[in-house]
Each structure stands twice: as C-alpha cells, then as structure tokens.
Amino acid sequence: MSFSTSFKLLLSSSLFCFPLxxxxxxxxxxxxxxxxxxxxxxxxxxxxxxxxxxxxxxxxxxxxxxxxxxxxxxxxxxxxxxxxxxxxxxxxxxxxxxxxPLSSFSTGMAIVSATRADERTPMTYTNLNRKEIETNNLGQDMPFLLRWTPSTVVTSDAGTGIGYTGIWIRGSDPTRVNVTINGIPLNDAESQGVFWVNMPDFASSVQDIQIQRGVGSSTNGAGAFGATLNLNTSYVAPTAYVSTDLTAGSFNTFKRTLRLGTGLMDNGFFADARLSRINSDGYIDRATSDLESWYLAGGWMNEQTSVRLVAFGGHEVTYQAWNGVDASLVDDPVLRRTNTAGTEKAGEPYDREVDDYQQTHYQLLFNHVFTPQWRVNLAGHYTRGMGYFEQYKAAEDLADYGLNYLLIGDSTITTTDLIRRRWLDNDFYGATYSLHYNDSQDLLRSTLGGGYHYYTNNHFGEIIWARFASDSEIRDRYYDNDATKVDFNIFWKTSYNWRDRWFPYLDLQFRRVDYEFLGIDNELNLVNQTASLNFFNPKAGITYQPNTRSRAYVSFAVAHREPNRNDFVGSTPANRPRPERLYDLELGAEQQGDKSAVKANLYYMYYLDQLVLNGQINDVGELLRTNVDESYRLGLELVAGTQLASGLSLQANATLSRNRVVEFVEFVDQYDADFNWIGQERVVRRQTDLAFSPNFLAGAELRYEILARQKQHDLSIALRGKYVGRRFLDNSSDPDNALDAYFFSDWQLQYTLRPAWGKAVRLNIQLLNWLDQLYESNGWSYRYFLDGDETLLQGLYPQAGRQLMVGLGVDF
Known part of the structure; x- marks a missing residue:
C-alpha cells in the first residue's frame, strides 16, 4: 500500500472518529x-x-x-x-x-483558627475529619478514638475504653497534653489533666480534631509539653437533620445517642442538640460506668457576623478501678480482672465505692468580619464542676479526722470503720480573643490573641458514716482547703508567603500564672501562700512548598510548664519545685503522589527541670515531684499511605525514639524487719529511660472498599493492628519494673444504606483485640528495702481481651 493511500485511510479514520x-x-x-x-x-x-x-x-x-x-x-x-x-x-x-480558603467570614474554622496550625505552619500535626471520628465512635472515650494516630498510647482503668481513660503522645503523660474545645482550655487548672469521663460521647458533637505533636503553636490553658488537642464543635449544618445511634457490645456495654439540628435557616438562625447515655460493666470486676451527657448549641450568622451559645455537660458515676491489679495476677485470665476497691469492708465489697462527678460547660462565641482583611473572634466561658469519690475505710485513726478518742467502759476506742466522701467544688471562667489580618493577596497572615482564665476550687472531705462517730456531726468535714489560680496569656503569630514557596513563621507568647493555696511554710505551719510565674514562649520556623504535593518544614519552639497544685501544697518555699522548660526542634517533609503519600518528622525535645517522682518525701512525709536537670526525647515519626488496588488501601505509622534522663537521684525507703521506717537510701541513676516512653510504636490499617462510592450503599472492611514497645513504670530502666511490649488487632465492618425514606442507615461492627491478647497499658510501682532486701510492689491495669461492639445509626 502506497504512502498516499495509507495517509488517506488514516485521515478518513480520524475524521470519522473525531465526532465520536x-x-x-x-x-x-x-x-x-x-x-x-x-x-x-x-x-x-x-x-x-x-x-x-x-x-x-x-x-x-x-x-x-x-x-x-x-x-x-x-x-x-x-x-x-x-x-x-x-x-x-x-x-x-x-x-x-x-x-x-476561609471566606471573609466562617463560623467554624474561624473560631479555632487562632490556636490551629495550617499548611504554612512549620509544626507537626494530624487532622481528623468528621468521617474519621465517626468511624471509631462506638461510645469509647476520646483517647481511644485517637489511638491509631502517630506516637499515641492510650489506657483505660476499666479495661474497655469507657470510664477513666488517658492518652500519652510521644511518651508525654496526659497532664502534658494541652486540650481546647473551640479554643477554650479544657485541662483541669490544678492537676493539668483532662478527665474525659466527665464528657461521655463528646465525640458525637465534634466536627474535627487537630493534634499538634511537640510544643505546637501558641494556645490557651496549660502548657503543651507533648502535644495539643484542638477540638472543634462549631460547625453549622447546611440543612436540618436527625440522627440516632445505638451501640451494644461486650461487658454489657450500651450507648444511646440522639442528635438533631435545624441547619442554617433562611433567617440566619441555627440550633443543634444531643443526648447520650452510656452504660458498661467494664472488664475489671465491678468497674461499672453509668454516664450521661448532653450538648446544646444555637446562634445566628450572616456574611459578616456570627454569635453562638454552646452548652454541654456530663454526669458520671463510675465504680473505682484506680488501684490496678497486683502484677502477680495479670497472667491469669480470671484473676487479672481483680478489683481491690471497696474490699476494706468485711464481707462483700462496699457497693458505693464510686466516683460521682458532674460538670457543665458554657461558651459564648462571637465572630465578626470588619473587612476582607480583618476579622475578630471573642469568646467567654464558664465551667461548673462538683462531685466526690466515696470510700469505705477500715480501722481509721479517729485523730486523723479531728475526732476525739472514745472511752467505752474500760476501753479506749482509737479507730473506727467509716465511709468518707472527698469533694471537689470548682468554678472556671474567663475569656479568649484573637484579631486576624490577611492581606488582599494572602501574602501576610497575622494573629494577635490570648486569654484570661480564673479558677477556684474548694477541696473538702466529709464523713457520712462511722461505726464509732465520736463527737462528729452529720456530714462532718474533716478537711477544707481552697485554692485559686489565674492564667493570663497573650500571643502574636505571623507568617509570610515569599515567592509562593517559602513561608517564614514567627510565634511569640507571654504567659503569667498566679496561685493562691493553703500549704506548709518553712516552719511546717499550714498557712495561705501565693506563687507567681512568668513565661516567655517563642517559636519560629519556615515551611517550603515547591508545589501542591510537597512540603518541608523546620521549627524551633520554647515552652514552659508550671508545677501543679500538689507540687505547691506538698512543698515548702524552701524546697518548692521549679517550672519545667522545653526546647523543641522539629524537622519534617511530606510528599503526595497520585496513589500514595508519605510523611517523615524528626524531633528533638530537650527538657530542663522536668518534674518526676523520684521517691523523695517532703518534711511532712509526702512524696515529692522533683526537678531533674536534663532529659530529652529524640525521635523519628513516619506516616505513609497507598492505594494498593481499586478500593484497597494501606495506612501505616511508626515512631522510633530515644527517651532519656541524663542523671537523677532516686530515694528508696528503708524498713527494718518489723516494717518500721528507718530512712531513705540515695541511688544515683544515669542515662535511664523516661517512664512510660516506648522506644518503638507502630500502627497500620488495611481497608477494602467493597462497594466504594455506590449511589445506594457503601461497604468496607478493615483490619488494624498496633504494636507498643516496652515501657518502664519509673525512671530507673529496671527491666523488672516495666510493662511488657504488646500487640493488638481489630476488625471492622461498615455498611451504609441510603434508602428513599432517609439519608442513611449505618452499621458499624468492630471485633476488638480479636487475637485475645492479654496485655497491660498502665501501672504504678513502689520500690523499697525491707531488712536490707530490695522489694518491688506493682499495680498494673489489664486491658480487655476479645470484645464485640455493634453500632447501628439512622440519619434523616
């Protein structure tokens, strides 16, 4: 065939196919x-x-x-x-x-933007959206919903994730993790911890979460020494909705949730509400949880202004499981569920050895846009908390409760069985603000923000029953101790877009903390005292984005953290611990492809004067937290995900770290053969592991979307696994005083049907720890010498074996 003929056929074919x-x-x-x-x-x-x-x-x-x-x-x-x-x-x-980008006005991200990192911020962070939160939410507390995120370890006293729970990030304990809700601080002002049990099923009202690891950007409330959790509930649904969720699972676990909202109405008003109730018997014996919570939000918005009133609260009654289980019992499938709470009572354990606490939060959030470049966020908040824990105590010395000894016949009664309640009655209120500027070309972004927070707490104890009541009255108060804390901070953050690739960042914060408390002075008298601390926390770094798929950053941050209430109350002015200081260096890179993404972050966290328990006792015989001169965390975090095939994806993360105390002195109690205390022995330890800090962590999820993006239904199945390396119970690096490494794995099946009569019917089935691994996630220890021989007591917190959770939800 000639070239001319071939060309004509090709041209004719092209002309024919072109319309097609x-x-x-x-x-x-x-x-x-x-x-x-x-x-x-x-x-x-x-x-x-x-x-x-x-x-x-x-x-x-x-x-x-x-x-x-x-x-x-x-x-x-x-x-x-x-x-x-x-x-x-x-x-x-x-x-x-x-x-x-955010419009000139946004009621949601605008509320939390002052304390959040964005694509320009040279910090290490993870964002979780509503879908990711709902995927895990079958009634467990917030820490358990976050346990698959990088560098995270969680624990549950009851063993099921319901009741008292805690979270470590990069080995930092829960008191070193700053938490805010809509930019309002949540950490308890005295202990600096967060009691998630007071907010059951709060995840059902959360729209998104940002986790900043390390110091992070400036925020309100307690200093972030391991991470910052920023929770956002200020989402406005575009349309009206009603949703109901029911969960049933192992250990008589039940959750009932009802959510409804008007959506954004034509007149600009909106309202949302939620009611939740959770019950569980717990894995540990008698570790029951009876939890109730609610959420209400309402407001008005237009293109320039938003006003929102948020109120939420919870009431928890949990049987105490704080004591842990003796280490000698945890390998036995039955005895590892032992609970010693309430067993001081002869016969059956005391049935009201409970924690009973109620807390209510109020937030008033205001946002206004002056111009496309200027906007302001203002917020006021008030939290009211009140509750107690109740204990049966046997053979208590009457004098310890301010009661006189009794003379009955010829006998002098010096001890009695009694039931006591130890109360907390606290108020927390304050305000936050932020003024934002974005120039018309989005080159310069600046935020001036801060807050003022005032906290009061009345600690008191009552005797509600005594076998020998002596001269006590009904609900006799045997101690009464008030405390006040004022927290003020102001910060300025700015970033600049230089040549659409480089984004230098600067963040400066000043924070002042004032304490008033009843504590012991240098003469061991109980007197009212004050303490004031001033902190300057600078942060700086730069982000490099050569394209929309790549990002690299480096930052250096300084943070300070004040001692907590117990540190002040339990020390004299002469031996009072110093504030902690942290220098945090972060270096990270991210790369996204068509079907995969990878992130890597190298961090070095260097501490001065970190507070640790070293066994030393104060002048009145109580354990002290003391400053160790130097300690550090050096680690590498890796996060990756890829689409292996159509509908099949793999997500994984891992953390390798070295967490050390350079040198410290441990004080070990000494007792003679009759168990009389005779003093303390000094033990110098060098280059030991920081407590509860694993050198290796890894997690992964393999998910198959069987019916991906189908119009009428979705179906997916996922297999997850997590490995947590060995963690020491103290700072001694004693291999006999450590939690063994453990691995657990979960299966999940999710199905969504979109019927004509509603938006969706959702089924969520989770088989947790399907390999039925026996492991412990937390513990305590006490080391002492008895007649010259070293002895080690340990209380561990076993987690549940195989358990099934089934959730059913309906959306209208």
Whole structure:
C-alpha cells in the first residue's frame, strides 16, 4: 500500500472518529478540602454549562457522571469558605484537588483558627475529619478514638475504653497534653489533666480534631509539653437533620445517642442538640460506668457576623478501678480482672465505692468580619464542676479526722470503720480573643490573641458514716482547703508567603500564672501562700512548598510548664519545685503522589527541670515531684499511605525514639524487719529511660472498599493492628519494673444504606483485640528495702481481651 493511500485511510479514520471522541462521556472526579487539608463534607460542585453537579462525601470527594470531553467551567462553594471557579478539561490527566480558603467570614474554622496550625505552619500535626471520628465512635472515650494516630498510647482503668481513660503522645503523660474545645482550655487548672469521663460521647458533637505533636503553636490553658488537642464543635449544618445511634457490645456495654439540628435557616438562625447515655460493666470486676451527657448549641450568622451559645455537660458515676491489679495476677485470665476497691469492708465489697462527678460547660462565641482583611473572634466561658469519690475505710485513726478518742467502759476506742466522701467544688471562667489580618493577596497572615482564665476550687472531705462517730456531726468535714489560680496569656503569630514557596513563621507568647493555696511554710505551719510565674514562649520556623504535593518544614519552639497544685501544697518555699522548660526542634517533609503519600518528622525535645517522682518525701512525709536537670526525647515519626488496588488501601505509622534522663537521684525507703521506717537510701541513676516512653510504636490499617462510592450503599472492611514497645513504670530502666511490649488487632465492618425514606442507615461492627491478647497499658510501682532486701510492689491495669461492639445509626 502506497504512502498516499495509507495517509488517506488514516485521515478518513480520524475524521470519522473525531465526532465520536467529542461525544465521549467521562466521569469528573475530585476532592474538595480546606487549606489545612480538612475534607469539606457537603460542598457544592457545579457545572453551569451543563446545569448538573454533585455534593462532596464524607472524605470530600465528588463525582459528576456523563460529562463530555473538552473544557468546562467548574464552580465550587461551601458555607463559610470562599467560592472557587476553575476550568477543567476532560478526559482528566491527573487527580483534581481543590482547596477552599476561609471566606471573609466562617463560623467554624474561624473560631479555632487562632490556636490551629495550617499548611504554612512549620509544626507537626494530624487532622481528623468528621468521617474519621465517626468511624471509631462506638461510645469509647476520646483517647481511644485517637489511638491509631502517630506516637499515641492510650489506657483505660476499666479495661474497655469507657470510664477513666488517658492518652500519652510521644511518651508525654496526659497532664502534658494541652486540650481546647473551640479554643477554650479544657485541662483541669490544678492537676493539668483532662478527665474525659466527665464528657461521655463528646465525640458525637465534634466536627474535627487537630493534634499538634511537640510544643505546637501558641494556645490557651496549660502548657503543651507533648502535644495539643484542638477540638472543634462549631460547625453549622447546611440543612436540618436527625440522627440516632445505638451501640451494644461486650461487658454489657450500651450507648444511646440522639442528635438533631435545624441547619442554617433562611433567617440566619441555627440550633443543634444531643443526648447520650452510656452504660458498661467494664472488664475489671465491678468497674461499672453509668454516664450521661448532653450538648446544646444555637446562634445566628450572616456574611459578616456570627454569635453562638454552646452548652454541654456530663454526669458520671463510675465504680473505682484506680488501684490496678497486683502484677502477680495479670497472667491469669480470671484473676487479672481483680478489683481491690471497696474490699476494706468485711464481707462483700462496699457497693458505693464510686466516683460521682458532674460538670457543665458554657461558651459564648462571637465572630465578626470588619473587612476582607480583618476579622475578630471573642469568646467567654464558664465551667461548673462538683462531685466526690466515696470510700469505705477500715480501722481509721479517729485523730486523723479531728475526732476525739472514745472511752467505752474500760476501753479506749482509737479507730473506727467509716465511709468518707472527698469533694471537689470548682468554678472556671474567663475569656479568649484573637484579631486576624490577611492581606488582599494572602501574602501576610497575622494573629494577635490570648486569654484570661480564673479558677477556684474548694477541696473538702466529709464523713457520712462511722461505726464509732465520736463527737462528729452529720456530714462532718474533716478537711477544707481552697485554692485559686489565674492564667493570663497573650500571643502574636505571623507568617509570610515569599515567592509562593517559602513561608517564614514567627510565634511569640507571654504567659503569667498566679496561685493562691493553703500549704506548709518553712516552719511546717499550714498557712495561705501565693506563687507567681512568668513565661516567655517563642517559636519560629519556615515551611517550603515547591508545589501542591510537597512540603518541608523546620521549627524551633520554647515552652514552659508550671508545677501543679500538689507540687505547691506538698512543698515548702524552701524546697518548692521549679517550672519545667522545653526546647523543641522539629524537622519534617511530606510528599503526595497520585496513589500514595508519605510523611517523615524528626524531633528533638530537650527538657530542663522536668518534674518526676523520684521517691523523695517532703518534711511532712509526702512524696515529692522533683526537678531533674536534663532529659530529652529524640525521635523519628513516619506516616505513609497507598492505594494498593481499586478500593484497597494501606495506612501505616511508626515512631522510633530515644527517651532519656541524663542523671537523677532516686530515694528508696528503708524498713527494718518489723516494717518500721528507718530512712531513705540515695541511688544515683544515669542515662535511664523516661517512664512510660516506648522506644518503638507502630500502627497500620488495611481497608477494602467493597462497594466504594455506590449511589445506594457503601461497604468496607478493615483490619488494624498496633504494636507498643516496652515501657518502664519509673525512671530507673529496671527491666523488672516495666510493662511488657504488646500487640493488638481489630476488625471492622461498615455498611451504609441510603434508602428513599432517609439519608442513611449505618452499621458499624468492630471485633476488638480479636487475637485475645492479654496485655497491660498502665501501672504504678513502689520500690523499697525491707531488712536490707530490695522489694518491688506493682499495680498494673489489664486491658480487655476479645470484645464485640455493634453500632447501628439512622440519619434523616
């Protein structure tokens, strides 16, 4: 065949096929995110030339079917975010991702933006959206919903994730993790911990969460010495909704939740509400939980202004499981569930050895946009908490309770069985503010913010029953101790876009803390005392973004943390511990591909005067936390994810670290053969491991979307696993005083049906710890010498073996 003939056939074929190519239909797919990577659920995606569109799903993805080849104009809009108009071409040659910036006004992200990191911030952080929260939420406390995130270890006193729970991030204990809700501090002002049990099922009202590891950006409340958790509930649903969730599971666990809201109405008003109740018998014997909570929010907004009143509260009654289980029992499948609480009572354990506490939070949130460049956020808050824990105590010395000895016949009664309640009655109120400036080209972003918080707490104890009541009255108070804390801070953050690739960042904070408390002076008298501390916390760094798929950053931050109430009350002015100081260096890089992503972060956290328990006792015989001169954490965090095949994805994270105390002195009690205390022995320890800090952590999830993005239903199955390395119970690096490394794995099946009569019917089945591993996630220890021989007491906290949880939800 000649060249001329071949050319004519090729030309004729091309002319014939060209109209067919023009008529070809394609699916337009993509993802809509906020600028900090949050999936925007329910965003509107519209093709005006075809008068057709779609809404984004829970992961921010969308699909518009049957779109002809060629160029089209795409319009994207979402409440509170600037609309976006982009030209797109079909067929697609790459994955489409659209990032919407905050509009001149947003009631949601605007409320929390003062304390959050964004794509410019050179910090290490993880964002969780609503879908990721709901995936794990079957009634367990917030720490257990976060346990798959990098560098995280969680624990539960009852063993099931319901009741008293805690979270470590990078080995830092719960009192070193700063938590805010809508920018309002949540940490208890005295202990600096967070009691998630007071807020059961709060996750059902949370729209998104940001976890900043390390010092993080400036925030309100307690100093962040391991991480910051920023929870956001200030989402406005675009339409009215009603949702109900029921959960049933092992150990008689039940959760009932009802949520409803008006959505954003035409007049600008909106309202949301939630009621929840959770009950569980717990894995540990008698470690029951009876929990109730509620959430109410209402307000008004237009394009410039938003006013929102938020109120939420919880009431918990949990049988105490604080004591742990003797280490000699934890390998026995039955005895490891032993609970010694309430057993001082002869016969059956005391049935009211409970913690009974109620807490209510009120927040008033105001946002206003002056111009497209200037906006302000103001918030006021008030928290009221009151409750007690009740204990049966046997053979207590009457004098310890301020009661006189009794003379009955010829006998002098010096001890008695009694029931006591130790109360907390506290108020916490204050205000936060932030003024934001973004120039018209989004080159310069600056925030001036801060807060003022006032806390009062009345600690008192009551005797509600005594076998020998002596001269006591009804509900006799045997101690009464008030304390006050004032926390003020002001910060300024700024970042600049230099050449669309470099983003230098500066963050300066001043914080002042004032204490008033009843404590012992140098003469061992109990007197009212005060303490004032001033902190300057600078942070600086730079982010480099050569393109939309790559990011690298480096930052250096300084943080301070004040001693807690017990440190002040239990010390004299002469031996009072110093504040802690932390220098945090973060170096990270991220890379995204079409089907995979990887992140790596190297951190070095160097502490001066970190407070630890070293066994030393004060002048009145109580254990002291003392400063150790130097300690550090050096680690590498790796996070990766990939799409292995259509619908099949793998996510994984790992942390390798070295966590050390350079040198400290441990004080070990000494007793003679008759168990009389005779003094303390000094033991110098060098280059030992920091307590509760594993050198290796890893987690992974393999998920298969069996029915991915189907119009009427979704079905997915996931296998998860987590490994936690050995953790020492104290700072001695004693291999006999450590929690063994452990691994657990969960299965999850999720199915969603979208019927014609409602939005969705959701089924969530989780088989937790399906390998039935026996492991302990927390513990305490006491080392002493008895007649010259070293003795070690340990109390460990076993976690539940295999357990089944089934959740059913209906959305209207």
């Amino acid at each position: 190519l023009l008529a070809a239909q394609y699916n337009l797919t993509g993802t809509v995110l906020s600028t900090d990577g949050q999936a925007l659920v329910g965003a509107n995606v519209y093709l005006p030339d075809m008068a057709k569109g779609a809404s984004t799903g829970m992961d921010g993805s969308f699909q518009i079917a049957d779109v002809p080849a060629g160029r089209h104009t795409l319009q994207i809009s979402y409440v509170g975010y600037a609309s976006l108009v982009r030209d797109v071409a079909l067929p697609q040659t790459e994955k489409l991702t659209f990032r919407l």
